[in-house]
Amino acid sequence: MKYRHLLPFMDREELKKVAEEIISGEIQNVKLVSLYPFLDRDDLHDIVDLLIEKKDAENLRKAIPFISRTKVLDIYQASEKGDLPDFDATWCLPFLDSDKIKDIFRTFIKKQRPESTTDEDDE
Secondary structure (H helix, E strand, O other), rough: OHHHOOOOHHHHHHHHHHHHHHHHHHOOOOHHHHHHHHHHHHHHHHHHHHHHHHHHHHHHHHHHHHHHHHHHHHHHHHHHHHHOOOOOHHHHHHHOOHHHHHHHHHHHHHHOOOOOOHHEEEE
């Protein structure tokens, strides 16, 4: 039997505890991403906060499909502030609402130099 077979039958508190132990390094043979579908949304948001604090870009990227748009925005903003140096903020874009994408676009355009009009400058 694999540990993943047990996850759907574990209670909320135990799943959160296991996730925290994975993050702290107490448990090493379990992938954090395997817990995401079974964690309560509030617990997963707490886990994401820990991952932001630990600057764990890989586990944050994998958590994005399982969290709310508000929490995805928290990750995006942390990345944009430079708090997540190994995180590519574009991973968040498909999971943000259209109004936020518009805001990001407008902010990005305002930051561009006026003479930046060639396609090469878009990157």
